[in-house]
Amino acid sequence: MATTPTPAAPNDLLKLENQLCFPFYAVSRQLTKAYQPYLQVLGLTYPQYLVFLLLWEHEQLTVKELGKQLLLDSGTLTPLLKRMEQKQWLSRSRDPRDERSVIIALRPAGRALESQACDIPNQILAKMNLTPPELDTLRAQLHHMLTQLT
Amino acid sequence: MATTPTPAAPNDLLKLENQLCFPFYAVSRQLTKAYQPYLQVLGLTYPQYLVFLLLWEHEQLTVKELGKQLLLDSGTLTPLLKRMEQKQWLSRSRDPRDERSVIIALRPAGRALESQACDIPNQILAKMNLTPPELDTLRAQLHHMLTQLT
DNA sequence: CAATGTTTGATTGTGCACAATCATTTTTGT
DNA sequence: ACAAAAATGATTGTGCACAATCAAACATTG
Numbered sequence: 001m002a003t004t005p006t007p008a009a010p011n012d013l014l015k016l017e018n019q020l021c022f023p024f025y026a027v028s029r030q031l032t033k034a035y036q037p038y039l040q041v042l043g044l045t046y047p048q049y050l051v052f053l054l055l056w057e058h059e060q061l062t063v064k065e066l067g068k069q070l071l072l073d074s075g076t077l078t079p080l081l082k083r084m085e086q087k088q089w090l091s092r093s094r095d096p097r098d099e100r101s102v103i104i105a106l107r108p109a110g111r112a113l114e115s116q117a118c119d120i121p122n123q124i125l126a127k128m129n130l131t132p133p134e135l136d137t138l139r140a141q142l143h144h145m146l147t148q149l150t
Numbered sequence: 151m152a153t154t155p156t157p158a159a160p161n162d163l164l165k166l167e168n169q170l171c172f173p174f175y176a177v178s179r180q181l182t183k184a185y186q187p188y189l190q191v192l193g194l195t196y197p198q199y200l201v202f203l204l205l206w207e208h209e210q211l212t213v214k215e216l217g218k219q220l221l222l223d224s225g226t227l228t229p230l231l232k233r234m235e236q237k238q239w240l241s242r243s244r245d246p247r248d249e250r251s252v253i254i255a256l257r258p259a260g261r262a263l264e265s266q267a268c269d270i271p272n273q274i275l276a277k278m279n280l281t282p283p284e285l286d287t288l289r290a291q292l293h294h295m296l297t298q299l300t
Numbered sequence: 301c302a303a304t305g306t307t308t309g310a311t312t313g314t315g316c317a318c319a320a321t322c323a324t325t326t327t328t329g330t
Numbered sequence: 331a332c333a334a335a336a337a338t339g340a341t342t343g344t345g346c347a348c349a350a351t352c353a354a355a356c357a358t359t360g
Contacts, residue, residue, distance in 0.1 A: 013268060014203055016204055020285070024181055025196075025200075026296055027174050028174045030299035032171075033348085050175075053166045053169065062338090070166075072318090074338080074339050075318060075340085078340060078341085079316085099325055100338040101325095102339065118164055121164065124170075128170075137291075138170070139170065139173070142170075142174065148278050149180035149183075179317075183318085186318095186319095197346065214307090224311095225347075227309090228309070228310060248308085249355055250307065250354070252308085
């Protein structure tokens with residue numbers, strides 16, 4: 001006999017359901033969609049919301065630092081930040097001490113959004129029905145994967 | 151006294167590092183980047199690769215079915231599939247029995263890519279240093295989240 | 301059968317995401 | 331001081347991703 005038990009036949013490796021990558025791709029997009037109704041009333045997109053998370057904490061950051069934290073390059077950030085500048089949420093200005101750097105600084109209209117956003121994380125978390133221990137292991141594994149991939 | 155232990159001060163909820171959403175967003179993009187060098191030699195993008203995973207398994211699917219599996223709408227799929235059609239990887243044709251449906255069928259050039267792609271999943275998995283039990287719980291949690299979010 | 305509603309893709313417009321390239325500024329080595 | 335190298339953003343071009351709208355084909359109901 002010697003039929004292999006469940007050896008993952010060569011083709012099975014290429015089935016969508018057996019991929020680890022696809023659930024990440026799908027969950028990431030569905031999560032963004034879950035935020036959308038909350039962010040829409042504030043007039044901002046999900047990547048813009050991530051920029052705000054950093055600015056609400058640090059008040060001021062260079063494009064370089066934003067890119068390092070968010071793992072985004074200037075080709076993504078520059079137009080995104082220009083749109084946020086147009087809405088008076090932040091200012092873009094060169095660092096006088098190093099004219100290569102562009103400093104992104106929170107403006108009052110951007111600061112004002114913080115209090116309207118502070119309930120969003122819990123609203124989203126509630127939708128996922130994760131127990132605290134599940135959430136902990138999930139956080140740990142995501143962090144581990146991110147370090148492996150960067 | 152009565153200082154709360156680590157009550158997650160209101161502001162902490164809005165710190166990037168405390169978000170669950172960001173790791174998903176970041177891991178998803180970094181995973182796509184990890185695939186990129188392997189997919190580039192085949193001339194395809196990550197979403198196109200996902201379409202192929204389904205076509206290699208099913209040979210023929212409607213746009214509707216592709217969208218249901220991948221959680222993508224026609225605004226994303228139609229131009230993507232047209233690019234894949236131009237490369238002779240697949241054909242797009244109306245179903246004679248229901249003219250609303252468009253049938254996507256694998257063509258020889260698309261079938262030929264399968265054997266060149268079958269090692270990719272393991273190459274990526276190897277980069278992540280996950281133990282089999284870690285991988286199992288991760289799969290389970292991702293699946294759980296996806297059902298919660300859809 | 302005719303009117304109504306539903307299903308299915310296509311189209312349009314906006315906003316990322318990223319590779320590749322370029323220009324400017326700063327730093328470093330001599 | 332000066333040339334070479336590195337750092338930092340901006341720009342350009344391609345390809346998703348998705349909301350909103352539209353059009354055609356099918357199904358349903360009276």
